[in-house]
Amino acid sequence: MSASPNPHATSGPSVPHKQGVSGRIARAFIQSPLTPLLLIAFFLIGLLGMMVTPREEDPQISVPMVDVLVAYPGATASEVSNLISEPLERLMSEISGVKHVYSMSREGLSMVTVRFEVGEQMEPSLVKLYDKLQSHMDLIPKGVMPPLVKPKSIDDVPVVTITLSSDRLDLAQLRKIGLDVQQRFKSLPETGQSFVVGGSLEQVRVEVEPSRLSANGLTMSQIAGAISAAGQRIPAGDVVQGDRWFNIYTGAFLKNAGEVGNLVVSAANGKPIFLRDVARITQGESEVKTIVDNTLRTADGVFVET
Numbered sequence: 001m002s003a004s005p006n007p008h009a010t011s012g013p014s015v016p017h018k019q020g021v022s023g024r025i026a027r028a029f030i031q032s033p034l035t036p037l038l039l040i041a042f043f044l045i046g047l048l049g050m051m052v053t054p055r056e057e058d059p060q061i062s063v064p065m066v067d068v069l070v071a072y073p074g075a076t077a078s079e080v081s082n083l084i085s086e087p088l089e090r091l092m093s094e095i096s097g098v099k100h101v102y103s104m105s106r107e108g109l110s111m112v113t114v115r116f117e118v119g120e121q122m123e124p125s126l127v128k129l130y131d132k133l134q135s136h137m138d139l140i141p142k143g144v145m146p147p148l149v150k151p152k153s154i155d156d157v158p159v160v161t162i163t164l165s166s167d168r169l170d171l172a173q174l175r176k177i178g179l180d181v182q183q184r185f186k187s188l189p190e191t192g193q194s195f196v197v198g199g200s201l202e203q204v205r206v207e208v209e210p211s212r213l214s215a216n217g218l219t220m221s222q223i224a225g226a227i228s229a230a231g232q233r234i235p236a237g238d239v240v241q242g243d244r245w246f247n248i249y250t251g252a253f254l255k256n257a258g259e260v261g262n263l264v265v266s267a268a269n270g271k272p273i274f275l276r277d278v279a280r281i282t283q284g285e286s287e288v289k290t291i292v293d294n295t296l297r298t299a300d301g302v303f304v305e306t
Helices: 021-031 035-052 077-093 122-134 171-186 210-215 220-230 257-261
Strands: 065-071 098-106 109-116 148-152 160-164 194-198 202-208 233-241 244-251 264-268 271-274 279-285 290-294 298-304
Touching: 065 077, 065 122, 077 098, 077 109, 077 122, 122 148, 160 171, 171 194, 202 210, 202 220, 202 257, 220 264, 257 279
Parallel strands: none
Antiparallel strands: 065 109, 065 148, 098 109, 098 290, 160 298, 194 298, 202 279, 233 244, 264 271, 290 298
16 A cells, blocks of 8 residues: 655755844854954954053042041040041031041041042042031031141052951950051051051059058059069060071060069068059059041041051
């Protein structure tokens, strides 16, 4: 039995898929003998453009930065921060084009640094800042000196600025961390000056009891001399190891209130008299003399320049 042909079957070459505009353009470039020449020409043009483009090792980028200095004679760092720095920070943040505002407050002086966006021009930025200050001069507390505006160039701006803040650590601990970070930066090559501002120092307070002092036949000068002598560093010689020379010092071992209290200030009846026997010794933080505010939050700052 023979099979009958299918009347619906078609024969002949397959019809290619219809291409769009982008497909036809791509096909023309692929099949064109000029395509390799165009690629080489584009490469040479790019290479030439890279060679003739002006370049600088230290390009002058417009990043306006302004310091606003306000003196408040007789005020503590805390008063300067509350009455001058924080209100001025909020005021400067309202200026258009301002990217960042931070302040440092110390006894009798507030310094608010205003940094504008990259590309902002210095003169218009100064005009906006000056107008903002002049329109709010009536809000300056009594006894505060007029603000001093000091523009800064890009060379005056620290390359790295680190602000440390914490809800768990106190200012003394933050300053310790800041000093450690500063030492790590100093070990890097081609690093210029670096400094730490803000925070507080740990200190040991010695309050001499006059009755105990007189009972042991001692004077204040003896107490001061004993503490001063215990805190001195004395050269103890040198050590040479290979091509290195090390200086050895002794002393300056007082680290906490316990060690200070164990100082022997005198002796009577064959027994030593310790500092803790004639004074009350406590350990705490020193008075804050410089305050760093970052977004109205007390912090510690590390600044690095090259």
